[in-house]
Structure formats: structure tokens, C-alpha cells
Amino acid sequence: NIINARLRGKPGLFRVALNGERIAAIVPQTDVVAPAKGNDLDAGQNLVVAPFVEPHIHLDATLTAGEPKWNMSGTLFEGIERWSERKEITTHDDIKTRAKKTIGMLVDHGIQHVRTHVDVTDPKLTALKAMVEVRDEVRELIDLQIVAFPQEGIESYANGRALMTEAVAIGADVVGGIPHFENTRDQGVSSVKFLMDLAERTGCLVDVHCDETDDPQSRFLEVLAEEARVRGMGARVTASHTVAMGSYDNAY
Template sequence: MKDSLNAIINARLQGSDELHRITMENDRFAQVTVQSVAATAGERELDAAGNLVVPPFVEPHIHLDAALTAGQPRWNQSGTLFEGIECWSERKASLTRDDVVGRAEQTLKLFADNGIQHVRTHVDVTDPTLTGLKAMLEVRERMAKIVDLQIVAFPQEGLWSFPQGKELMEESVRLGADVVGGIPHFEFTRDYGVESVQWLVALAHKHDLLVDVHCDEIDDPESRFLEVLAAEALRRDYGSRVTASHTCAMGSYNDHYCSRLFRLLKKSGLRFLSMPTESLHLQGRFDNYPKRRGLTRVPELLDAGLKVAFGQDSIRDPWYPLGNGNMLRTLDVGLHACHMLGMGWIDHSLELITDNGAAALDLKEYGIEEGLPARCVVLQGRSPYEVLLGQLPVLASVRDGRVLVDRRS
């Protein structure tokens, strides 16, 4: 990284047509002031040239332990979630520390190059050796200069349905996982799923950890573990620390049920994550026509005042063979799929890959304000509309007052 910056000049902030000067001291933002006219950059100043400057992108849901394994040991030919789990179960048997560390670090460098500085990764802990988890704990420390990494202990094959699932989760927490995960819709029975949700929330609450559950990642309208998760979060007053990932089944729920469900969701204050590219690929596989989109009710959740963020989910793994680390691509697909191309949605669209993701990760210091860590990205465009039109790489990425990425020349 280069020497620390003193300031970013000619910066355009969201919701303002004026240019701003953002000064930095001791790796934090010192002042954010309006410029009366365009300025010329001095020594250790970065010229944003009138482009939009926003907080760093947040990748709230990725599987780094599986990244870059597409086709190993075989391709997911059906394109279903369930064959993906089978392929991964076969690949998981050959995991080594060097294998996981190498692929994870390669992917995180790709993310950093795309302006992502905060990442939450799910790591499969239905592995008696916990090879992936132990490797990812090492990666968290090794990559701390370019990205903050949260680790979810994720029981890919179930807590109740996998031998020693609960014991492996408890060991993962002891080793240093940040977040407790779950996958209730994949448990053998509904009772198992309910019990797993209640148990994992209790475990997280006991250890003061966050929760992120793969919840109802299926088109089945009878898959209703979201209500269980929300009720547990509400009962413990823990909603702001609990994330429901995917909730694809909500796209198949009837409106009568959703009317009652939304009352609970608003009371609970859960965070929601939708992975549009992957859900569009994996869901609707059991439909003929019409085919469901397989996405949760993103605009309705936002209208209800709940926090929703978009994530990539996968980078070339058994579930999704593509992925390039560009959050603007994910945002574009999500806005299209969720019928959110009205200008009102577009004007606030960057929140889906910045502020709302930060809320899901429970980040206490995030944003462009005096006193906060000096972290931001310079985009190519003067407004969210222009940024979405181009979907061009970030011009610059600044972390703790130092330049990580600079494409201005």
C-alpha cells in the first residue's frame, strides 16, 4: 500500500450534487466539507474527479472454502442445489490446508480489486477434521490488511442430520468462528429443522456471536423455517444480530401467509440477504412453465423497513460455475430480477451492496463520516444511475487512509 492520504478532493457523495473534500488523519476521516469549486490535487491527495465516493463494498455471503472448485471432481449437470451439495461432499474429502488457503486468498484478492473490503464467508463444518475452518481462521489473519473477514460456521449437511453435527459446531465456536450458521430446510425432518434453529440461536446468544442461517433456500412453499428463526430472534431480542440468507421459499408463499409473516418479521428486525445470480440459477429447477425466479421478496422487505443486501454466494464452485467478484454485476441482476428498475429504487440501489450489507455484518464503524475508519471506494459515475449503466471497475479503493487500488491513470 502507498503512503497515507491527506484527503480525497472533488468527491461526490450520495444524495448530493455538490463536490466535497474528505480529509483524513490517523487512518480515520477527519472532516467532510463542501467545496465551492473544483480543486487541483496536492501532495498525498486523491482526485475523485467528480465521481461518486461511497463506503467500501460489502460481500455479505460467500463460500470461500469452495471457491474455484467448479468441475472438481465433476460438474453439477442438473444445476440443482442438491447435486451441488453432492459434488461438494465428494470434493470436501480431498481438502487440505494449502488448498483452502490458496483458493480463498486468490478470491479475496479478486474481491479487493473490485472494491470489497468487508466479507462474510460460510465455511462447511460438517467435516470431522474441520480442515476448511482451521484454514479460514488463518486466512482471516493473513488477509487483514486488505479485507475484514467474518467466518460463519456453516453445517452444510445439517446439525441434527449429520453425525456429531452439534459437537462440530461447538468446536468451531471454540476455535474462533464469528457467526453461527444453519440449514434447517436440509435437515431430514421438519422437527429436526425447528430444533436446529432453536439450538443454534441459543448457542450464538450464549457466546455473544452473530447468526446467519441458510433459510428456506428452496421453492417449496411449505418450507417455513423463517418464521421459526424470526420468533427465536424476537424472543431473545436478538434480531439485529440475526441474518436470514436466501429465504427463496418466500417467493412461493401465498399472500395471506405473508401478511401474517411480515408482522413477525418487522417485530423481529432480522437482516436479510439475497443472492440473485445464484438463486436464479439454482431455483425453479422442479418447475416446468411458468418457472419461478426463486428469489425472496426484496422490495416488499425493504418497504417494510427491513435491511436487505445482495451477495454473490459463489465464485466458480459446485453450485455456480461463474462469478467475477464485481458487486455491480450482482446488483444489476438483482434489480432486474426483483422488478426494481424504477428510479426511486435505482437512486438507493448502492445501499444493497454497502450499508445494508454492513448492517447484516453488524459493523459498528462503517460509512463516510468524521471519526470513522478512512475506508471508501471511488466509482465510475456521478450517480448510482451512471454507475449502474457502466458497471465499470472501481477507480480507487482506500483502506485506513491508504490506497489499495488506483485505476485513475
Template sequence: MKIINARLRGDEQLFTLQIEAGKFSRISPQEGILFSDLESYDANGNLCSVPFVEPHIHLDAALTAGEPNWNISGTLFEGIERWAERKPLLTEEDVQTRALKTIELLVANGVQFIRTHVDVTDPNLVALKALVKIREQIKDKLHLQIVAFPQEGILSYPNGKGLMEQAIKEGADVIGGIPHFEFTREYGVESMRWVIELAQKTGKLVDVHCDEIDDGAARFLEVLATAALEAGIGERVTASHTTAMHSYNNAYCSKLFRLLKMSKINFVSCPTESMHLQGRFDGYPKVRGITRVKEMREAGLNVCLAEDSIQDPWYTLGNGKLLRVLDSAIHSCHMMGYNELENGLDLITNNGARTLQIEEQYGIEIGKPANFIILEGGNDLEVIQKQGEVLLSVKEGNVLLERKPAEILTGPVFG
């Protein structure tokens, strides 16, 4: 397979990329525009990028909005209540059908690497077992990581620790947590220490729903970061959401960022969902409820963006388009300076790959697996401006998706 007339990120010239045995065998600049032939794919000056990474999604709950009841208040906690009503109705077939439909949406929009959180506060672990089977089924086409996520708490749910340990035995890749939802602060602190200890014992990654609340006094992030630092596993640890940081005072944040940089933990922000769920207890002005993405980038912390939900009890919308999520973050986090836009795709590509610890199979470099997408636009800024479609998605040399750019059949009429 050969790609011609492609642009690469950070470079204005055109390139030819040769793929052999599922890997990049040659990447060379062109002297001019090449004419396409039967053996080549013409990128027409569009951007050849590493694939999108979805680092935080809930496949077990996807496509269940309104089943059996709608989240009327729009709050995070009512969403948990509505999910608790839906959870007893789960079957492996139900979970697999919805999860595969959702994965198809993500793949159609350039995603090739997914981390899904799966609720394991279920004595039968129905959803977890279903997704472990899906992971095996799609392993040749898609990279799927599974987080054992204790939606109703580790210490606050009956046999919570036991269910987490059983989830790992059943095949979970990542250990989750939700300290701000535990009954007491003491439970939350203990759960974070326990999660890190379990990660050390099992060698698993960690991804915690951490301080997903508007409470400026929620301080479990400092506990998680300290535990990760002391254990020396910060690069394997992720704090998702951290929306309470939006409500922290700046003096405390200055102190906190020192710890966060030392710990080397990763961060995931879900801006579309956070704007929807947070600020529900405010009058005016209302908080946006998004963690400090801009400041994290400036401090050199690894932060990436995710969609979080697709049509579930917490978020009725969602369509698998990470460019939509990036567009939302750029606006809501005041990240529209040119220097922020020129590498904006990092937030849904390279930073997510670092979070998932998949960098060895990620990157447009000779010898690496030929995993890439073609996007409408010649650089990060143009891609973000156009908000266009993914034209081509290739995984290890195999085409997952190909589409033609939209065409205007009749032009606009003026006068």
C-alpha cells in the first residue's frame, strides 16, 4: 500500500508513505504533486495523522438513554440512579449489541484505540464478561482496554474490593475508582491507597474517576497523586474528570500542580459531558465544571480529551466524533491562541496514546505499525476549522474505513 500527496503534522511539504507487511517501510518527502495510480491512495494534500484515541468511554452504558427512565434533572447523581435501574436488565447479548454499535461509531470517526470503563458493582459482572469477549473478538481490528470501574464505590458497595479483584481475574486491564462517591472522606482516601496497592501487586494500569464534582473541598486528587508518586508508578496512573479543580482556589492549585508534575500522572477531561453535568447546584454565575486543561498543558502535564458517554443516562447526545469534543474544549477552556491550535490534535491523539501506554505501537515512523488516518485539512488548524470527515482509516496496513469528501452538487445562489 502506498499513500501519496499526504501532509504530516508540523511539516508543510508533501510526503509519500510506503506500507509493507503492515508497517511503515518508507516515509519520504515529494518534490511535487504525484499523479495517482491503481497502487496508491491519493491524499490530495490532506493530513496523514496518527489515529484518534478515545481514552474514556462507557461502552456498557452506551445507547441506554431513557431506559427505563430519563435523567430529568441532568445531574451526575441522578444519572447514577437511572443506571442503577437499568443495570439489573443487562444481559451479555444486550451489552455486546450496544457496545459493538458504539464501537462502529467511533471507528467511523477515526478512533482505533479505546479505553472503556465498565461498571463492576454488579455481583455477576455481566457487562465486564461481555466486553472481555468483545475485546477478543475485535483484537485484530481495534485496541480495547477495559477498566474495572466501581460505579457505586469500592468500600461503599457490598464486597466492592472482592468484585474489583474478581474483575481483574476475569480480564480487566485497568483498575478504577470513584473516591468522591464513597460514603465518607475516609473511605475515599482508603480506596485510593488500596487501588495503588492493587496496581502494584497486579501490574495493572490505574484510571480513577477522581473528584468529578463541583465541590472545591474535594481533594482526592492529591491523595491519588501522592500514592502514585510514593509507589513510583505515576506514568501508569490516570485521573479522569477532576472537575473539582475548576472550583479550587488558585493558591491551592499552585501547590497542587507541583505535586502533579512530580507524580507524572495522566489526566483525561470530558468537556462536553462536564459542561452538561456540572454547575447544576449553582445559581448565576454557573461554573463550567471543566478541569484546568489549558493550565495543565502549559505546565507540561499529560492531558487528553474524551467523549465519556454516547447516549446514556448521563449524556443523551454523543456521536463518536472526537473532533467535536476537541472543538468544545478549545472554546470552553480558552485555548484558541495560534500556538494552542497548531498542535491541538495532540489532545485526541498522542496524549491519549501516552495515557493508554500504547506508544510502542503508535506513531508515523518507519518500522512502526501502519496505524493512521487521513483528515480533511493540511494541518491541525485546518482540520479543526473544517471539522470534516475522516477520509481513510488504516490499522496495521488494513483499511478499516474509506470515504469520499462531501460534494456540493448545486452551488449557492446569490441575488
């Protein structure tokens, strides 16, 4: 039982009776009660809610602002450049330490489900291998989904396709992408087709950084949506950061 709990929108205190992993009953209390030995979790008259979800975070890059240099323009593209420099001095332990520190902060705020994008444009896949270990080590605290995220592109980065495929083989749960960052429009389109093939073949989910630019000509969301429709994969596909939509003209 969880006792002395407050519930959203309801006056008074409640006892939440648990049956294994499920809520069996929610019973109003007339007063504050003392916990029975061993059985009860005392909420201390605090609010009890379902756990929160953090659907988009980059735990491999967390807590690195200013290293090795600050992003002086404040733009996404300089941010990616700074991260690329930081990535060169990143180690397995460095990633695990920072990721776990941030996970601690998430847990303190009531978050129990996390999807993290992990940069796989790295010939050694250092971050991915570290995060696969972290996923296991924090299993009791949170559900962690790992996205194989090609920060510097699939087609425009050396061996980008092979790194994505290897990342899934090592244990990524979700296939990512960044079509607007590829060198050409054609590469953007082919990167989406490649990542959808990979996800379809392996049963992975999909979460693409899609049109994260103010450019009104950045139109990869239509490509991703159509690939999802044709393959019947809609429920498995997420488009993140679709900010170019704010720049599209009304006719489009």
C-alpha cells in the first residue's frame, strides 16, 4: 500500500492498494495513518502521480556545455560543431559518469521513462557502447530507450550506414536520422529510406531529428511520413524537432 497520498484534483488523503505491479484499489482515508510494518510506503501527504516521461534527451552530451569552447553564436549548427570537438576527447567512463549523474536528476524529478539519442557518428561507437551498459545498470530506476542517432549524418559521414547498422546490432532500440543535416537534399531523402529499411528489417522503433532548421525548403517530414504510411509503420515512427514547419508557407 501507498498510504497518506494526495491525488490530483481530489481533496483528502488516500490509500493506494497495490496488487503486484498493478493498482488494485484507491481508498479514501479519514485521517493520517501510521504505516504498518514493512508493508506500507508513506507518501507523507504528498502528491502521488504516474511517473513522467522524458521523450528526448542526449545523455552522451549532457553536462558538457563550455567544453572545449562555448557556443558563441547560440545556433544549433555551432552547437553541433562544438559537440564534434568535445566528442574527440570523450571516453567510455566520462560518458557513463555524466549520463548517470543526469539520470539521477531525472529520477529526482519523478521521471521513469527516458528516450536518449546517442551519437553514432563515431568510428568507435564509444558513446553507444557506454550507454548500452548504462541502460542495464539503471534498469531498476528507469526504462531507458537508446536511439542510434547519426549526429553528423548517415550519407555525409564516412561509413555512416555501416555505423547505424552496427549500432542496432550492439543494442540500440530505436533508429534515428538527421536528413536536413545531410550534404544534399537527395542524401536527406536516401538517408530516410535507409533508416526506415533498417528499422523495418530489425523491428526497431524510429525517431528522426526531422527538419530542425528555419529553412522553409527543409521538407523531410513529408518523406518520413510517406515512408511510414507505405510500410504501415506509423505507430512506430516519431518525427522530432520539426521546427521548419513554422517557416512553411500557407499553401504548402
